[in-house]
Amino acid sequence: MAIEVFNRYENKYLMDTKAFYNLYNRLTEYMEPDAHNKDNKFYSISNLYFDTEHHTLIRNSLSKPKYKEKLRVRAYGVPAPDAKVYLELKKKVFGLVNKRRTALKLQEAYEFVRTGKPPAFREGMNKQVIAEIEYFLSRYELEPMTYLAYDRIAMFAKGNRDLRISFDTNIRHRRYDLKLEAGDHGEQLMEKGQWLMEVKAEKTVPVWLARLLSEHEMYRTSFSKYGNEYKKSIRNSIHTDNTNKDIQLQQERELIIL
Template sequence: MAIEVFNRYEKKYLMDNETYEKVQNALSEYMELDEYNKVNNTYYTICNIYYDTQDNQLIRHSVSKPKYKEKLRLRAYGVPSLDAKVYLEIKKKVNGLVNKRRTKLTLKEAYEFARTGIKPKYQSYMNKQVLNEIEYLLKMYVLEPKLYLAYDRIAYFGINNRDLRITFDTNIRSRRTDLRVELGDHGEPLLDEGIWLMEVKAEKSIPVWLSRMLSENKLFKTSFSKYGTEYKKMILNNITKEDDSDCSMEYIMSRLA
């Protein structure tokens, strides 16, 4: 059974193709490819729908860098059919600790649950506790699909430490129309071509060899949220379209708030 509850710290790093190759080679001694990558010996595609209020309350709160934040998203691996299994998940972050809780549903069930707030009839592949938590969240907020976001991923697990996971995401793309994952994984690029986002995910501190590798490749932790970056990019694009004379930092921050 796939893991449905995660508690871990996540550190993020941005790098170009050249650095990615160096880092990937350095990992081979300590880590092995995720099963998804082993199947086709290449990356796999993750497709997400992020839910938010009509006025973007959740992401506006998130980009303000609070001690606590939460989000609801639907996650599929590849482009699914309506009958395929996907995940509906709550992701929370408290003082740097990431807690992710998810349940498997069919895509049709996930859409209906998120739309109505009514739990689907229980099936053996579902997580009852997570269904209850999502139901509560849907009562707290009036949520709707706001963003489609996809990326191609290569992931590794520690050979001797399965709690250590490192992922590399590239070709991050998004759209704010056609907000259904079965409609294809197209979208506008979020970062420049050839840029990779590396995430180091661990329940405790990272090993010495990994710290050394990060230092040798001059990689420094960055604060990067895919959804948050897309939201800020959207706001800046809207400001440009409005051709507003007041483009001061104070004005921009007021639009993000």
């Protein structure tokens, strides 16, 4: 059964392709690949984030409060309309990430968020998580806001499933076709060849990992996929507005000349 409740600290690192391979090859001495990464192949993850009309959740998150939360639907690959997905409520309190999720059918997840009413319970659902998400939905009027997908390689420490490291690349996003089943197309969020590494641990990282990160000059950074997508969309919106204003001014000048 998939783990449905996570409590852990997450540290993030950005790197290029050369640094990824150098570090990944060393990590294989201490870690083993995720079950999804058979034969060292990537697997893709697609997410649909929900927010209010005025982006309340992500704007609050970017202000770096002591407590923040977000809601998303997650699938592995591009799901069929009746496929199993995960509805996830992710919170961060004083640096500790708490993620709670339950398995639902894709259309059930959409309807749950749209109406605030949970689907009829059946085997495989997590009652406690559904109740928490129901309460969360009672506090906000949410709508699909952005789509994010990426290709991932993940690893677990040998003999210690509490330590997990993931590498994400080809992070793509869109603010149209806001359905997971619509495909995993979108614009690139980072420059080509960039990787995002996340180190996830319930406690402190082991000494061997701290030494390895230091040896490869890996330094922690703050990087939220949804946060960076939001900031990029705002910049694009401002640029579009300015361009439209320039076009309007030019058209008005041409009318005056005529």
